[in-house]
Amino acid sequence: MANYSTNEFRPGLKVMLEGDPCSILDSEFVKPGKGQAFTRVKLRNLITGRVWDRTYRSGESLPAADVLETEMEFLYDDGEFWHFMKTDGSFEQVAASASTVGDAKDWLLAQEACSVTLWNNEPISVTPPNFVELAVARTDPGLRGDTAQGGVKPAELATGATVRVPLFIEIGDVLRVDTRSGEYVSRVKS
């Protein structure tokens, strides 16, 4: 694949560093006094999620990373792998390990869409939609008339994730949840 020179660095660019694909978060041209020019770069390692700070001489380059963020449908998990299918009509499937899926597994419901990041066509991360709607599988009985108190209780959702919900929520209610914070947003259907 191509190389990107420091003057092409910009946020969002995917490059290879120390064998891992990285996404450039920030790139700044620095030139102290009459000295040599550098480009200071902040990169996120897409495998580990860690953020790296690096400094390059002007004109140095990094190889491009074949990283593609693609919309896929979650099919099922077999306990070891989570299986996804492309939604571009190709019906192509990929399998992601538990560590690749990570916390996203809390929000994945079969037949629902999510975003899968592919590196050299292998999944490296899975991002659920920002908001999902999931049914309550288990929670303590609701306490009528207590809604004004603002009390909360835990509720287990169909995917196994637990969120804190208002006391009036009952088993079978469908909830809207923000996957970035893991917080209850509203009741969609009771």
Add this chain to the structure above:
Amino acid sequence: MTAVGRSRLAPADWRPSCPVATLRERGRLLAEIRGFFAARDVLEVQTPALGRRTVLDPALDSIATRDGRYLQTSPEYHMKRLLAAGAPSIYQIGPAFRDGEAGRWHNPEFTILEWYRVGFDAPALMAEVAALVDSLLGHAPYGSVACADLLRERFGIDIDNTEALIELGSTLGLDEPTLDEALDLALAEALSSRAESRVFVTGFPAALAALARVGDEGSAERFELIVEGVEVANGYHELTDAAELAARMEADVERRRVLGKTGPAPDEALLAAHQHGLPDCAGVAMGLDRLLMLKVGATSLAEVMAFSWDRA
């Protein structure tokens, strides 16, 4: 030339990169500067933006034209020829060009204010720089720190400790830094974390003298003014010794050769002017666009230029 210049402009980018209010601020700034120098009897001059020679400093890249001329990275050489020919203290406001320097604080074409004071040394010129900045940005106290103290205070490293400096360069994220690179990075890092809003940096090592004279204690009579972490001015008690100038030019040619950079021959007219005799003087260059950024509180040069590099 960098590839940036060859890209096509989106139709929506016909608009200026700065608001009309900032054009007014720029106009006022220019008028104030001219008033400042008129009151001090410093003569405004104009010298060519295109010359057959240019700077040899390996850290600066000039933009060449088809007929082998160069857009000047600063008006320094032409202005020194004026001084050698008997001009009094002079100043110039005009465009300067540095290939490849594009970023938040850099634009390959920018406006430079450069002035030379006959009979001044570095401290006298620093006082005048402070007076000008005070008149443009309002008064504030000025700190002063030598490069060696800067490194000792920030990193606890001695400026002569080659090994420690190189190791620091690696820590700052550069792969196998040279001593010069490590020193540049360390100074930049130390400066960006200083508390004072305006600070003069002095006591540059002789290796960073450029065209400043080197004093008896072996450090260059060079200063930089840093305002809110940004370099806005770079000044020298000017080197006048023609033989020393010739030696530094040859050294720069060699450093360029090692880096695989081509460039012009040393400027024989500048050398001849020094042989004729450059008066004892101090000179300084100031980035006017950066000064305007600080004045209006902008976060990038584009916000204070009529048309920044990506819209020009």
